[in-house]
Amino acid sequence: MTPERALDRYLRHLTIERGLSPHSLAAYRRDLTRYLAWLETRDVTDVAALTANDVDGFLAEVASGEPRPAASSLARLQSSVRGLHRFALREGWAEVDPTTRLVAPKLPKRLPKALTIDQVDRLLDGAGPAPGAQHDASAVQLRDRALLELLYATGARVSEAVSLDVDDVIDTEIVRVRGKGSKERIVPLGSYAREALGAYLTRVRPALARRGRASARLFLGVRGAPLSRQSAWLVIQDAAERAGLDAHVSPHTLRHSFATHLLQGGADVRVVQELLGHASVATTQIYTHVSVDTLREVYASSHPRAR
Numbered sequence: 001m002t003p004e005r006a007l008d009r010y011l012r013h014l015t016i017e018r019g020l021s022p023h024s025l026a027a028y029r030r031d032l033t034r035y036l037a038w039l040e041t042r043d044v045t046d047v048a049a050l051t052a053n054d055v056d057g058f059l060a061e062v063a064s065g066e067p068r069p070a071a072s073s074l075a076r077l078q079s080s081v082r083g084l085h086r087f088a089l090r091e092g093w094a095e096v097d098p099t100t101r102l103v104a105p106k107l108p109k110r111l112p113k114a115l116t117i118d119q120v121d122r123l124l125d126g127a128g129p130a131p132g133a134q135h136d137a138s139a140v141q142l143r144d145r146a147l148l149e150l151l152y153a154t155g156a157r158v159s160e161a162v163s164l165d166v167d168d169v170i171d172t173e174i175v176r177v178r179g180k181g182s183k184e185r186i187v188p189l190g191s192y193a194r195e196a197l198g199a200y201l202t203r204v205r206p207a208l209a210r211r212g213r214a215s216a217r218l219f220l221g222v223r224g225a226p227l228s229r230q231s232a233w234l235v236i237q238d239a240a241e242r243a244g245l246d247a248h249v250s251p252h253t254l255r256h257s258f259a260t261h262l263l264q265g266g267a268d269v270r271v272v273q274e275l276l277g278h279a280s281v282a283t284t285q286i287y288t289h290v291s292v293d294t295l296r297e298v299y300a301s302s303h304p305r306a307r
Contacts, residue, residue: 051098085098187275
């Protein structure tokens with residue numbers, strides 16, 4: 001089996017059987033295309049002929065390149081190569097997996113950066129007027145406020161939010177979100193998000209829909225086409241700039257803030273896991289960290305000899 005055919009079949013497997021998102025598939029394709037280009041310079045024509053020394057040589061060459069790749073990039077590249085070879089072994093194209101001795105680089109443990117509740121309020125106001133005060137708001141402001149309210153109310157990934165159809169908003173009270181692996185989850189909407197979405201659906205979306213081809217997507221651009229991930233990212237960046245937020249704000253920042261604020265408010269970690277669509281509760285537990293300031297505050301108010 002040639003490396004090129006193996007890659008083609010592996011990507012089809014990731015698409016059809018594992019249901020990976022286009023974004024994840026693009027990352028796999030990019031990493032493995034680089035790997036195959038390296039193999040081509042070594043005249044490798046059969047995945048069965050590859051050894052652990054070949055894999056080590058490729059990764060070492062990448063790691064020593066200029067500019068030096070980040071540990072996270074190396075870890076992702078290593079994971080992509082390992083996935084391809086494990087697939088080749090399962091399919092019977094190779095008798096051994098040359099990646100079994102790989103040791104993943106240690107990545108620094110970074111806690112998710114969440115905004116404070118006040119910062120979230122400022123960010124949402126930067127997108128557009130609050131629900132109930134939107135009489136003079138523009139169509140774009142109504143849409144942008146609805147998008148950000150939904151992201152913060154549901155903790156949805158930006159790719160999940162822009163993939164929502166109108167029918168996924170059920171009675172304006174819950175949203176049906178399709179996550180990784182095409183798994184569906186149901187997430188309730190708070191009153192602010194319901195009001196912002198209601199204003200967008202009744203006052204803005206019909207006009208946007210008439211400008212383009214018929215689309216079932218919930219969020220549309222100014223020309224009527226479905227809103228892209230890049231456009232949603234720009235909406236958040238513009239809102240953060242107008243709000244005067246110094247902290248780095250991305251679509252994932254709202255997801256982190258959603259989870260952190262729920263847990264700080266007393267929500268059970270298992271419930272937050274379900275709302276976020278995490279396959280493992282271990283992923284959700286990274287949000288259960290307590291800040292040093294909170295520790296000091298609790299200690300000072302609770303310990304009899306703290307003062």
